[in-house]
Every structure is written in structure tokens, then in C-alpha cells.
Amino acid sequence: MAEYSMGGDRGIVGLRGQGGRAVRNGQRARLRRWRLGARLSGAVMTVLLQMISRAVAIMPLKPALRLGRALGWMLGRVVRYRRPEVIAALRSAFPDLAASDVRRIADEMYKQQGMNLIEMLRLSVLGVVDLQGRVVVEGGGHLEGALRGGRGAIILTAHVGNWDMLGVLANQRGYRVTIITKGVKNEALNRFWSTSRERLGLKLVPARESYRACLRALRRNHLVGFILDQNMTEREGVFVDFFGRPACTTPGLAYMSAHSGAPVVPVFSIRRSLSEHMILVLPPIEPVRDKNDENIRNAT
CATH class of the missing domain: 3.40.50 (Rossmann fold)
Structure with a gap:
């Protein structure tokens, strides 16, 4: 418990000083907890990525790539990750294309990215033998x-x-x-x-x-x-x-x-x-x- 005097500013300053230290200590503790959480979440993500890489590496090639296409489609259609930007860029580049064609090209782009990801994850485990x-x-x-x-x-x-x-x-x-x-x-x-x-x-x-x-x-x-x-x-x-x-x-x-x-x-x-x-x-x-x-x- 903080001790302080009723006599003048000296006690008030002392109280403020101790309160300031408490705030700083609390901030440092929160920062340490945040850093620990970030390290733990990073470690978990790394383990998950390694597990996923090994899983797709033991799958037959074509089913693994079809899985990549499905994941890419979900990223574009369900998650809609940056989809408005993709559609806008395609409309700007190809102003004469029908809206259905723009959507089709966008969908295929996401599917291609999904396959690229699967291929690189497999390469991280199997090496270049996977490309032979x-x-x-x-x-x-x-x-x-x-x-x-x-x-x-x-x-x-x-x-x-x-x-x-x-x-x-x-x-x-x-x-x-x-x-x-x-x-x-x-x-x-x-x-x-x-x-x-x-x-x-x-x-x-x-x-x-x-x-x-x-x-x-x-x-x-x-x-x-x-x-x-x-x-x-x-x-x-x-x-x-x-x-x-x-x-x-x-x-x-x-x-x-x-x-x-x-x-x-x-x-x-x-x-x-x-x-x-x-x-x-x-x-x-x-x-x-x-x-x-x-x-x-x-x-x-």
C-alpha cells in the first residue's frame, strides 16, 4: 500500500510517482504477455504448416492439386479475400468482358493460387523430385x-x-x-x-x-x-x-x-x-x- 503525507505537494508527488511506476510495470507485464502469446501462436502456426506440408506431400499429386483448387475457390468465393480489388482490376484491364467472364477469370486465379500453394508445400518436403x-x-x-x-x-x-x-x-x-x-x-x-x-x-x-x-x-x-x-x-x-x-x-x-x-x-x-x-x-x-x-x- 502506498504511504503518503497530507502535508502539501510532496505527498501528492510521491503518490503520483508510485502510481506512474505501477502503470509502467503493468504495461511491461502486458507487453511480456503479448510477446509470449505471439511466440506461442507463431510456434503453433509453424507446427501446423509443417503438418499440412507433410500431409499434402503424402497425398497423390493430382488429388492434392484438386484440393488446392478447392481451397483457392473458397478463399475467393467464401472468404472473399481481396475479391473486390481483383474484380475491379480485371474490369479495368478488360473493359469489354462480360461480368460472368470477369468472375470466371477471378475464380480461376484463386484456384491457381491454391495449386501454387500446394505445390510449394510439397516441394518443402519432397524437394525437386516432385517436379520430375x-x-x-x-x-x-x-x-x-x-x-x-x-x-x-x-x-x-x-x-x-x-x-x-x-x-x-x-x-x-x-x-x-x-x-x-x-x-x-x-x-x-x-x-x-x-x-x-x-x-x-x-x-x-x-x-x-x-x-x-x-x-x-x-x-x-x-x-x-x-x-x-x-x-x-x-x-x-x-x-x-x-x-x-x-x-x-x-x-x-x-x-x-x-x-x-x-x-x-x-x-x-x-x-x-x-x-x-x-x-x-x-x-x-x-x-x-x-x-x-x-x-x-x-x-x-
Whole structure:
């Protein structure tokens, strides 16, 4: 119990001081409980993800992928995760499409994401053996030719097909791969996803720390993966035409190519059937010589 004097401000100040300490102690205790809860929930999530990964890994491939399609459909139709944004983006990109076609494309996108998730969870357990006989590469000679210059190559890709699989396949074929990643907000999920990728041989570099690390990788004649179809703030990006509309994206890829002399090789993953993929490698794009703003924007 606090002791205080009735005589003047001294007692009041003493009471306030003890009350302030009590409040601070209470706040620290709540913070410790919150941190403990976050660690426990993160540990539980990690165990659950590991269990789910093992479960889908022991399932036959096609039933597992059909499960992924069903989960993706539920995410889009039942949970409706970001569905209004997806529909709005599709209507903007394809203004002449009927509403039913827009909904159909949106549904298929969610199903594709569900299959991508299942494939990556299986890969985290089974490794690249799970992809054997399911992937055809077209244009692989373009990548080999780009690396002959000794300056590495920047892989330009987008959120098409199973883009996460590209780095895994490249590593399996003997290429050293550095991936620029933005990470996931949930710490446990981000740690699980990062660990799974690194176990498959990929080197992950946080986007904010990526430039110098990527230049070092290119100097060693390695590959650097870059997903370009991501929105940026007006202060950080440049505006380019995308589906007939101005869109803001990062000029980092064009700057990195110009700075390092590394060519840019467009590579895309295309799902050909439920379980089969085609990797399409396009001819290299040579770096711009003059790094002025207009050239960088055009290269982007």
C-alpha cells in the first residue's frame, strides 16, 4: 500500500510517482504477455504448416492439386479475400468482358493460387523430385547465352503461373539464384516460407537491402530474380503503360542492369494442365548504356 503525507505537494508527488511506476510495470507485464502469446501462436502456426506440408506431400499429386483448387475457390468465393480489388482490376484491364467472364477469370486465379500453394508445400518436403517429368523448358539456350558474358543475368518474371517454382528449377539445374523478396507480414508464416525456400537452395534478399547484394551476385555470374508487376509509390517508382493504363512500378531492375552490365532475361511459368508446367525463356534484353531517366523509364 502506498504511504503518503497530507502535508502539501510532496505527498501528492510521491503518490503520483508510485502510481506512474505501477502503470509502467503493468504495461511491461502486458507487453511480456503479448510477446509470449505471439511466440506461442507463431510456434503453433509453424507446427501446423509443417503438418499440412507433410500431409499434402503424402497425398497423390493430382488429388492434392484438386484440393488446392478447392481451397483457392473458397478463399475467393467464401472468404472473399481481396475479391473486390481483383474484380475491379480485371474490369479495368478488360473493359469489354462480360461480368460472368470477369468472375470466371477471378475464380480461376484463386484456384491457381491454391495449386501454387500446394505445390510449394510439397516441394518443402519432397524437394525437386516432385517436379520430375512435369516441367518442359522452352528457350533455355537464351539463359545460357546471357551468362556467357560473365556478368550474370537478371531474371524478369511476373505473378504468372507458379513463379516461385522458377528459382527452384534454376537451382536444380546448377544455377546460383538470388531472389529479391518483400516478405510476409505474419512473422511465423514469413519465417516458414523463407526457410522452405532457402532449404531448396535459394538465397533470399530483403527488398530494402537488395541492391548491393544483387550486384555482388551478378559479379559472380549468378542469377538474380526480379518480379516486376508490383505497385510502387509515386515517389519510389516510374509510370509505365500496363494494359493501356499508367501503372507505377520500380525502376530498380533497369538501374541494376545498367549499373552491372547484366542482361535481362524474361522468364515465365505457364501452367499447361493440372500438374504440368512450361517454362518460357525469352531472348535477353541488353542493358541501356545511358542511365538517364527517360532511358530507364523506357527500359522498365
